[in-house]
Structures are given as structure tokens and as C-alpha cells.
Amino acid sequence: MLSLVTAVIKPYMVEAVNEALKGAGVAGMTITEVKGFGRQGGHTETYRGAEYTVEFVPKVKVEVLVATEDADTIAGVIVAATQTGKIGDGKIWITPLAQATRIRTGEMGIDAV
Amino acid sequence: MRRKLLAVPAISGAVVLAMAAPAYAQEIPEGVASQVILDNIWVMLAGVLVFFMQAGFALVEAGLTRAKNVGNIMMKNLMDCMAGVLAFAVVGYSIGFGEEALGGWFSWGGLGIPGVNDADASSGYLNLSSSTFFFFQAAFAATAATIVSGAMAERTKFKSYFFYSLVITALIYPVILAWTWGGGWLAQREYPFSDFAGSTIVHATGGWCALMGALILGPRIGKYGADGKPRAIPGHNIAYVVLGALVLFIGWFGFNPGSELAADMYVPQLAVRTLVAGCAGAIVAMMLNWVKDGKPDVSMAANGLLAGLVAITAPVGAVSVGSAVIIGAVGGFIVVLSVAFFDRIKIDDPVGAISVHGVCGTWGTLSVALFAQYDDAFLGREDAGLFYGGGLDQMWTQLIFVGAAFIWVAGASGLLFLAIKHTIGLRVTPEEEMAGLDIEEHGSPGYGLDTVTGGLPVLGAASATTPSMTG
Numbered sequence: 001m002l003s004l005v006t007a008v009i010k011p012y013m014v015e016a017v018n019e020a021l022k023g024a025g026v027a028g029m030t031i032t033e034v035k036g037f038g039r040q041g042g043h044t045e046t047y048r049g050a051e052y053t054v055e056f057v058p059k060v061k062v063e064v065l066v067a068t069e070d071a072d073t074i075a076g077v078i079v080a081a082t083q084t085g086k087i088g089d090g091k092i093w094i095t096p097l098a099q100a101t102r103i104r105t106g107e108m109g110i111d112a113v
Numbered sequence: 114m115r116r117k118l119l120a121v122p123a124i125s126g127a128v129v130l131a132m133a134a135p136a137y138a139q140e141i142p143e144g145v146a147s148q149v150i151l152d153n154i155w156v157m158l159a160g161v162l163v164f165f166m167q168a169g170f171a172l173v174e175a176g177l178t179r180a181k182n183v184g185n186i187m188m189k190n191l192m193d194c195m196a197g198v199l200a201f202a203v204v205g206y207s208i209g210f211g212e213e214a215l216g217g218w219f220s221w222g223g224l225g226i227p228g229v230n231d232a233d234a235s236s237g238y239l240n241l242s243s244s245t246f247f248f249f250q251a252a253f254a255a256t257a258a259t260i261v262s263g264a265m266a267e268r269t270k271f272k273s274y275f276f277y278s279l280v281i282t283a284l285i286y287p288v289i290l291a292w293t294w295g296g297g298w299l300a301q302r303e304y305p306f307s308d309f310a311g312s313t314i315v316h317a318t319g320g321w322c323a324l325m326g327a328l329i330l331g332p333r334i335g336k337y338g339a340d341g342k343p344r345a346i347p348g349h350n351i352a353y354v355v356l357g358a359l360v361l362f363i364g365w366f367g368f369n370p371g372s373e374l375a376a377d378m379y380v381p382q383l384a385v386r387t388l389v390a391g392c393a394g395a396i397v398a399m400m401l402n403w404v405k406d407g408k409p410d411v412s413m414a415a416n417g418l419l420a421g422l423v424a425i426t427a428p429v430g431a432v433s434v435g436s437a438v439i440i441g442a443v444g445g446f447i448v449v450l451s452v453a454f455f456d457r458i459k460i461d462d463p464v465g466a467i468s469v470h471g472v473c474g475t476w477g478t479l480s481v482a483l484f485a486q487y488d489d490a491f492l493g494r495e496d497a498g499l500f501y502g503g504g505l506d507q508m509w510t511q512l513i514f515v516g517a518a519f520i521w522v523a524g525a526s527g528l529l530f531l532a533i534k535h536t537i538g539l540r541v542t543p544e545e546e547m548a549g550l551d552i553e554e555h556g557s558p559g560y561g562l563d564t565v566t567g568g569l570p571v572l573g574a575a576s577a578t579t580p581s582m583t584g
């Protein structure tokens with residue numbers, strides 16, 4: 001059984017997550033620059049004396065493919081690496097996956113991770 | 114411009130500069146020939162610095178606008194210079210510096226540049242040859258023209274902008290030249306106008322054209338919220354803005370000291386006054402903006418530098434270095450308030466060109482009447498400024514000068530933009546504006562056609578240039 005651990009984190013936390021996940025034995029991950037808002041909403045800035053609202057805050061989305069039994073541990077590793085206790089730390093969710101394939105070899109399931 | 118030789122019948126005379134020609138070199142003292150060559154080479158180099166300002170304007174305007182319009186704004190900066198120089202060569206220069214006509218309200222010296230094919234032909238201005246003087250003046254004409262593109266950025270049709278560029282350098286700017294540096298009615302007053310390097314003649318002319326253009330165009334989509342309050346549309350590259358402002362700073366050491374029109378010991382003084390005014394403008398703009406909005410905005414500090422430089426351009430020949438600091442500082446103060454003012458009255462100027470060039474150019478021109486201590490060769494007397502016992506005589510002239518320049522430039526450019534609006538159209542369609550002018554007006558984006566695909570042609574990229582999507 002496979003799961004996808006998805007974390008939306010502060011962009012400058014990518015390095016810490018990378019090191020922590022490698023330390024936990026994760027063999028690969030995908031990161032994407034994303035924008036969004038959570039409970040804190042956007043924030044207001046000024047530019048040349050006029051105000052503007054940043055509705056969508058820049059974040060990085062980290063995706064890690066893991067065996068389902070490891071998913072909670074991996075999520076815990078990410079929390080430990082990124083938690084500051086301040087608003088905007090981000091969110092993690094785990095999704096069950098139907099299948100995965102390693103393109104090079106055609107291996108499927110847990111062998112593809 | 115210093116010490117214009119009014120006695121010489123302008124450019125039509127084509128007076129031969131014997132001393133510049135090697136064949137005549139033995140007949141005159143060697144030092145004199147060296148001075149003539151030095152004068153010409155210095156003013157040539159100053160002209161090169163002024164042309165370098167085109168790069169500064171292009172960077173400032175590109176940085177303060179959005180990435181989807183970067184190709185368009187660079188193209189406008191390129192073409193207003195190219196079209197402007199040729200239009201100025203064919204008729205503008207002649208209107209500016211030809212034989213006086215209509216009682217000093219116009220001039221004409223025939224099509225083209227008299228004497229330009231003869232290396233020794235005098236321009237009638239000090240030791241400068243026809244070619245030197247034209248080259249320097251063409252750089253100034255291109256500066257007046259390019260100021261406007263920033264205020265009208267992100268929504269003006271390219272072909273309409275191109276047509277406007279021809280008219281400002283062929284007619285609108287040259288008429289101001291005819292009244293002033295060309296020796297017309299403002300130079301013939303009992304207390305003649307003083308505008309050493311063109312706070313009003315060049316900068317306010319560009320600034321007031323920018324005002325009319327931005328006014329007639331209307332604001333960019335999204336600039337004002339449903340509540341009518343101005344909303345910021347941040348530019349896409351602040352590094353370009355600062356780099357551009359510094360390029361303009363360097364160019365100004367051709368603009369002001371070059372306007373001496375000679376290589377003499379006044380040139381370094383002009384450079385120092387220019388230097389300190391720019392620094393004071395940047396610092397005061399930063400401080401005021403910091404107090405007003407809580408953070409020191411980078412682009413407003415850059416605008417402050419330019420405001421200080423525009424302000425010192427008129428008084429640079431007549432004021433002390435201390436006065437130059439004050440004049441530049443006031444320019445930096447004014448520009449912050451002026452940008453907020455035009456924002457509030459719904460004249461959308463993405464780069465602050467109206468405030469920097471129109472408003473601070475006018476301030477600089479009036480500051481002559483307050484701070485003038487030295488004779489800059491326009492004033493014809495020392496201590497002409499109010500603060501040095503000169504009374505208000507010069508202020509009346511300067512007020513008439515800036516008022517007349519505003520009425521002519523705003524009137525003529527307003528009619529021009531309205532005529533364009535009702536014929537070929539001034540503004541792109543809302544769909545084009547939202548998609549960006551790069552693809553719609555020019556066929557390809559300024560950035561990033563290849564960043565996703567590594568330069569491989571893909572269907573998505575190719576479809577962006579199909580005729581069905583071009584405006």
C-alpha cells in the first residue's frame with residue numbers, strides 16, 4: 001500500500017525538510033513553488049505610496065511517495081523540521097494511492113518507491 | 114546652454130570655423146585650435162552620455178511595469194529615440210534653431226541640418242560645429258520624447274505611440290526650443306528666461322505630454338478598486354529600476370555639464386552641483402516615503418534621485434553647491450507628494466514621469482528665481498535670485514516661461530492624443546491589455562518562451578504567435 005505525503009511549507013524551510021527527510025531514509029521527493037492562503041489570509045503592503053493586498057502567499061509544496069505504514073512517521077519528520085509555532089507554518093496531508101510505476105524499469109507498487 | 118552667440122545669425126549662416134581646419138592651423142595660435150577641438154569633442158562626449166540616458170529610461174520603465182509588457186515598453190523606448198532623432202533632423206532642429214519668425218514664436222531654417230555635410234561649418238553656438246551642436250541637441254530631443262512612454266505604459270497601442278514620437282520631436286518640443294535656446298520671445302524679455310540645461314525645455318515638456326497622454330488614455334485596468342481607491346500594481350523588476358536610475362545619474366553628467374557647450378572650468382562645477390542635488394533628492398524622497406508609508410520604497414528613492422536631477426537642471430549654472438543641495442532635496446520632497454496626488458486624482462502614471470519631469474522640472478525652473486547667485490549667461494546679471502536681493506523680476510519671467518510652456522505643450526499634445534484617439538485609436542482592447550502587450554502587439558513574450566520547454570518549439574508557444582491572436 002502506498003501513500004502520498006503532501007506538505008505546504010514556508011519556502012525557506014525547503015532545505016530543512018530536504019535534510020530531515022533524507023535523514024529519515026526517504027529516497028525521493030518533488031517540490032513545487034505554489035501560492036495560496038490559509039487561515040491567516042493574505043496581507044497588505046504598500047508600493048509607491050499605494051496599498052495592495054497579497055492574497056496568495058508564496059509557499060513550497062513538497063510531495064513524498066511512501067509506504068502507507070511510514071506515512072505518519074514521515075509527516076512527523078516534516079513537522080519537526082518546519083514547526084515554528086507561528087502563523088503560516090503550513091499544512092500536511094496524506095493521500096492513499098492506487099498505484100505507482102518507476103518509468104525506467106516498469107517496477108510497480110512498493111518497488112517503485 | 115551657456116553664452117549663446119545671439120549676434121550670429123543662427124544656423125542659416127553656416128559660418129566657417131577656420132580654426133578647426135588643419136589647413137588653417139598655422140594662421141592662428143595653436144592653443145586656440147586646441148580649444149576649438151576640445152570644445153567639440155567634450156560636447157560630443159556629453160551628447161553620448163545623454164544618449165546613454167535612453168538606456169536608463171528603458172530600464173526604469175521596464176522595471177516599474179509588468180513582465181507581460183516588457184518587450185512593448187523596451188520597443189517604445191527604442192523607437193521614440195530612433196523616430197525622434199530623424200524627425201528632429203528633418204524639421205525639429207530647423208524649427209528650434211532656424212531664423213526667427215512670427216516675432217520670436219517660431220523659427221525656420223529649411224529642411225534638414227544646415228552645414229552638417231561640411232566639417233568646418235559653425236552652428237553659430239560658441240565653437241561648436243554644425244554636427245556637434247546637432248548631435249547634442251538630438252540627444253536632448255530624444256530625451257524629451259522618451260519621458261512619455263512610462264506614463265502611458267501597459268495600455269497604449271504601439272503604432273499610436275510611434276506616431277506621437279514623431280510629432281513631439283518634429284513640432285511640440287522644437288517650438289519650445291524656438292522660444293528659448295533658439296533666441297525667441299522668452300530670450301528677448303528685459304529679464305530673459307533662464308533654463309541652463311532644460312528643466313522645463315526638455316523635462317517639463319516631456320512631463321506635460323505624459324500628463325495629457327495618461328489623462329486621455331485613462332488608468333490601467335485594475336488600478337482603481339470599486340471603492341475608487343488607488344491600488345498598487347507593482348513593477349516586475351526593482352533591480353532594473355535602480356540600475357536605470359543610476360544610468361540616468363551618469364547620463365546627467367553629460368546633460369548638465371555638457372550644456373556649457375564648451376570645455377572650460379565651469380564644467381566641473383556644473384558636475385558637482387548635479388551630483389549633490391541628485392543625492393539630496395534620493396535621500397529626502399526616501400525619508401518622506403519612509404515616514405509616510407512605514408517602509409522606504411525602493412522605486413520612490415530612485416524617483417527621488419531623478420527628481421533632484423531634474424530640479425537642478427535649470428539652475429545648475431546659477432546657484433552655489435549649497436543651494437543645489439536644497440533644490441534637489443525639495444525636488445525629492447515634492448515627487449513623493451506629487452506621485453500620491455496624481456494617483457488620487459486617477460491619473461495613472463506607472464513610473465512617476467509626470468511628477469519627476471513635469472512637476473519637478475517646473476520646480477527647478479522656478480528655483481532659479483529664488484537661488485540664482487551667478488550669471489549663467491541667460492540671466493545676464495549676478496544675484497538675480499530673490500534670496501540674494503534680486504527681487505521678483507526673475508520670478509515673473511520664470512512663471513511666464515513655465516506657464517507658456519505648459520499651455521503650449523499640454524494644448525498641442527492634448528489635441529494630438531485626442532486626434533489619435535479618434536482616428537487610429539490610442540488604447541489597446543481590454544483583452545489585449547489583460548493578456549499583455551508583448552504577445553498582442555509584438556508577437557512574442559519578452560521573457561520565458563523557452564523556460565519550461567528548454568527552447569524546444571511546442572504547440573503552446575507557437576500558437577501564441579498565430580495571426581488570430583495578434584491585435
